[in-house]
């Protein structure tokens with residue numbers, strides 16, 4: 001079972017926490033202990049209040065449902081007709097719409113609405129009829145509260161921020177492979193905290209592939225299905241040396257960088273090779289407060305990244321990414337930064353170059369403050385899983401002994417596949433709708 005301990009820090013209410021962490025520990029917490037992840041809050045499922053009344057507002061072309069609990073929901077006629085659940089309009093075996101858009105009248109009226117066997121039954125002007133389940137409707141209510149609750153249930157976008165005092169969520173590798181509850185707790189923490197440590201994997205190659213099969217499939221890149229982080233002659237990437245890797249996200253040279261990264265320690269160095277991790281979302285929010293100008297520049301200027309060479313096959317990759325990606329509402333969605341693959345090509349007017357460098361300096365200095373960096377050391381059989389859209393990670397240089405030296409095996413996955421498994425596990429473990 002996955003356990004972790006911290007006084008939770010959340011968006012907007014962050015408090016600096018005390019105490020440095022070194023090697024990740026299976027944190028035993030008598031009071032909150034192992035229940036923590038298994039008891040994640042149940043998402044909104046409706047709780048099925050009955051329908052008191054359903055009536056068509058013909059002028060507005062809205063169906064109004066008054067619920068037993070006193071609340072009320074509005075559903076546009078067009079949306080209801082579009083989402084008719086009957087076997088003509090829906091391919092039941094695929095749970096997909098078979099109604100063609102060309103056959104949807106986006107100005108449809110409604111002939112009749114009735115309550116039958118606790119279903120909302122609608123007759124349309126062409127005498128086609130639709131039946132809707134109250135729970136199904138309630139979940140899809142258009143109020144902003146209901147939409148927000150359903151979006152959180154679907155995408156789990158609420159995050160908990162952390163700093164150097166992170167008590168890293170830790171679980172047992174074998175349990176995650178074999179137990180659905182443990183796997184669910186792992187993925188929920190991976191989403192919410194952004195990093196989960198797994199211990200007890202065999203110290204041999206092949207474990208990141210095994211773990212990715214627990215999800216579905218891994219993300220192939222030019223570095224292969226899985227890749228070996230080792231000190232290599234004629235290295236095609238700075239990661240494949242024994243040098244220090246400053247805090248970075250992997251693969252900003254792609255326009256769609258891998259969402260999730262696994263790193264498994266097969267062999268550790270005798271000296272050096274410690275790992276570092278920083279909560280990039282937390283840091284971006286801190287930058288927005290401390291240096292709004294730098295935040296604006298890093299979230300609006302696109303920076304060129306480049307990566308060329310040969311590995312799985314030969315490659316010549318170019319991308320343009322914001323170092324801080326924000327969505328249309330200004331929320332930070334992804335950090336894209338690897339100083340090694342940042343291109344010498346810099347596609348911006350000459351007067352923006354110095355402000356860009358100053359802004360990046362402010363961000364990197366913020367990231368690197370000791371109070372923000374969580375440091376740990378992997379031992380053979382340890383496996384770290386983390387959100388590569390959110391965290392920056394690094395490693396200290398190490399003393400290389402050539403062959404038989406430090407060896408990590410890595411793999412990438414995308415968030416779509418990880419979230420898919422998470423939803424299926426939620427349903428299996430909790431019976432969520």
Ligand SMILES: C[N+](C)(C)CCCC(=O)O
Pocket residue numbers: 223227229237239240249250251252253307338341410
């Ligand atoms: C570890 N490796 C070589 C697969 C990728 C390193 C990250 C990067 O080049 O952005």
Ligand SMILES: O=C(O)CCC(=O)C(=O)O
Pocket residue numbers: 229239245250273274275393394395408410
């Ligand atoms: O060697 C490590 O600990 C991390 C390697 C890394 O960050 C990478 O391969 O991109």
Ligand SMILES: [Fe+2]
Pocket residue numbers: 239248249250393
């Ligand atoms: Fe990396």
Ligand SMILES: [Zn+2]
Pocket residue numbers: 084085086087088089090128129130
């Ligand atoms: Zn139908």
